[in-house]
Amino acid sequence: MKNPTIASAAALVCLATFGCAPENQVNVNVTKEAEVVSVAPAATMDARSIASIQDRAIASMVIVEFTFDFERGREKLRGLGTVIDDQGTTMVSLELLSPFFPNEQIVDFKYIMVDRATGIETELDAVFSGRDERYGVAFVRPAEGVELDVPPLTFVDDVVEPGELVVSVSRMGKPAMYQPYVQVSRVMANVRGPVPQTLVSSSGLGMIGSPVFNTDGVAVGFVNSSDDHAPFMDIGNGEAMRSAFQDAPRQFHPAGDFLPALENPPTPESPIRMSNLGVAALSGLLDKEIAKFYDLEGTPTVVIGDVIDGFPAAEAGVQSGDMVIAVDGAKIPQGDTPEEAPEIFQRSLMRRSVGEEVTLTVIRDTPDGVERLDVPVTLGERPQQENAVEREYFEDLGFTVREVVFADLYNLKADPDTTGVVVSFIRPQSAAQTGTLGFNDLITDINQLPVESIEQFTQVYKALREETPEEDIVLTVRRGVDTEIVRIEPPRE
């Protein structure tokens, strides 16, 4: 079977259902590393100044490893991180520790220190500090008692203009003993949009996680995303490495946009609290004629499709169909197309705090005509996400359930006080699959007992499997708008 190229954590987690087994079989010649030279600001980019930037950068760059421990097995994943303070707090791209990974399943965090001369790896224990989805980054820190002797790198909000040179420092994969390398390229443009990006010329940048420096050796951004590349090192037979060279990433996230995240990184005890408005089905005003009709030509507008009951927008009196044209009196920042307006709007609200009051200016159709209203809304907290809840894997019949979250009930159009557990994994060829249990089914009853919580479900399930191991398990599930009765027959011994 051809090894899949894992382009993202999402793909990795999805493939988890079918199993992924990347193999590393590449032989690469190890080349000599550059000599250490003193750092000096360079007016031009000669080889020495580039080399000195590399040395400065590499000193602060670390390899972060964690294990994805899921139903199909354990997968060790490595990526690039940058230390940002004296305590060893390490910043990584959100793609590496994506919200797609259930928190329960990412374990055994480590720093991998590679001896430059011998290539011998040493492991240091680390812990997952949390994600900051507002800025697209995540954090890892040394475990208690562990000292990470790595100087921090400081990022500066210094915009690089088109035409300027930038230097990106990265590491090759395990076959090359994680040898550092540089990419030098020219800035092509600074693109605005939901996530500002700086585009560079075709020589490209390092892999995801690589910091980017200007000609003065100041860290002005890092490579945070790519549609074509995985954030993981050592995936897929050296393909990651080849594609990193042949088709290097060509955009980086300018520091100005993510610096606030570094000022107050989350810790396991105090995660980032995400704010929430309580709306869905947002769209931009794509039809120029409608914009003309409402006199909104040239104004970035967000049409609110659905105002969710019981959440801040609904409580404040926002209505489905309202068109937002300003937040706290200021127009929504311009994207490059009207389609970007909703994302820009959401991202800016994401960076506001729970409990903060924002005033939305909306255009609304009323029986008395078109009205323009200012609606103050107090932001609430985002409901718990899928990745943060408990899971339980039942190996005998081959399925995993997790606690239900608000998003499940919203998507199923079910009553918000519905209790149950949601199927998050079905093992191929298992009894559950044969019994037609489906991914994302919401289980509301087990053998006619209503499901109240994951603990209760697990208890009832285990009791049934112990006391009556040959009998079918009959589940009532919500699937889409329908309710089905699913029978799982235990395998006959």
Add this chain to the structure above:
Amino acid sequence: MTKLAITMLLASGTLAFGQTTKPSTKPSTQPADFEEAAEEAREGVADAAVTGGGGVFVEATPQRVVDVTQKVFPAVVRLDVAQEVYRQGKRTFQRGTGSGVIFSPEGYILTNYHVAGRAAEIKITLANKERVNARLIGDDHWTDLAVVQLDMDEIREKGIEFPYAELGESGSLIYGQDVIAIGTPFGLARTLTMGVVSNTERTFYPTEQDIDGYETGNFSNWIQMDTPIAPGNSGGPLVDLSSKVVGINTRGFPGQNLNFAIPMETARRVKDAILNTVEFEDDGTIKTRGKVIRADLGMTLKPLQDLEDFYDIDVNEGVLISSVDNGSPAKEAGVRVSDILLELNGQPTNVRFPEQLAAARRMVAQLPIGEIVKAKLLRDGEELELEMPVVRLESRIGEERELKQWGASVRDVTRVYANQRRLNDDSGVVITSTRSGFAADKAEMQNGDVIRSINGQPATDLETFMALYDKSVEEKQEQVLLQIQRGRGLSRALLRIEYDDDAEEEVDALKEAVEAEAENPLDAE
């Protein structure tokens, strides 16, 4: 071979399985043997767990086959139909060919809904090859049946005489019994094929069936036979060897000899209902078409199929409620998924196997609309009784209309459709097709969008909507703002309309073209 078949085989002394029989030296049907055989057949049936009919059947002999051709053949007609269908924003006519059987001297014809339902025009070719117009009296998509009537004025004018067939019973059909199918396969009118009854209670559970989205096949089981039939045979009669119509041929797997007919039991009920509910004006034209009115409580039933142990009830008791519609009488009364329905309105239910499901559904459909009924349920091992009002059964497909100037076709949002899509309510109309290059298409409207208001005026039902549309067209509004629901969200669409007075003429020209083609009697599918 079932015990029944063996009994019949031994008793009759001949091999009567689907082939024409040669006259044998021993008479094939001695009255005494026949009675004995019939008696044993009845007992055999009583033994069997599922009923397959029982009693006397008439077997095929060459003479009887010829009798059938003489009696029933002349009553079978070919139908060429222009059915109303909405495609690409236009009301157009879908041409089709099928079969039917005349069953009364008043010129009433039984056929399938998928042949003649929603017919705008029907042309009948009689057995004597005369062509006559016909009109749709009523239809019922739930059972895939329709009743059509010859234009009796035309019949009288032309001095045409026509015979009609006798409708028989399907309840006494036996597996292995000879049957004949007559119809118009592939446009070849007046074709007879012969075979045997393969099954008397075929069900396609659990697959849901539909005709263009209209629900069908829920209220009866099928007769399965191996008489070869093909597209074009639909609507024609399935006849036993006593020349009585026992079923209406409806569908099959061509080339596989797996064919299905609607049993006469069902067809008779439906035809009676249609003929009882059709209303005529004083001048004889149709005021309202006939229909079958059924009741509904909002429950989906499923067979228990050895879940009896699990639910701790006796075998042959109850039917499983596998889902309850939002907003339905059952839901409001507190019925829950996985309740077992034991008794409804005093009548016990028993659905252990899929074959028994149609009967249970019929029981619900026959409840008195508007009255309160009691349901006895089993929940968590305890019996409880709930009361609920009976409402009328509605299709998820509502009435459809064409919006010529906007280039779209829309359908009324029915209660059932709104429930299935979990819409907030059943107000508005849903887009079913758009015409490329016209206003709706240019505004990027899609099938499934629900239009809730026109220029700020709410369109609560189809009538209100059409009134608003007509007004807008009258005023030649060039810009119309619609509020639409797509998925979970409400949004807007702005229609820019160019008024096209030629559109009307186009449709008329199309109709003429359809008529011209239909004139050619040798036109095969």
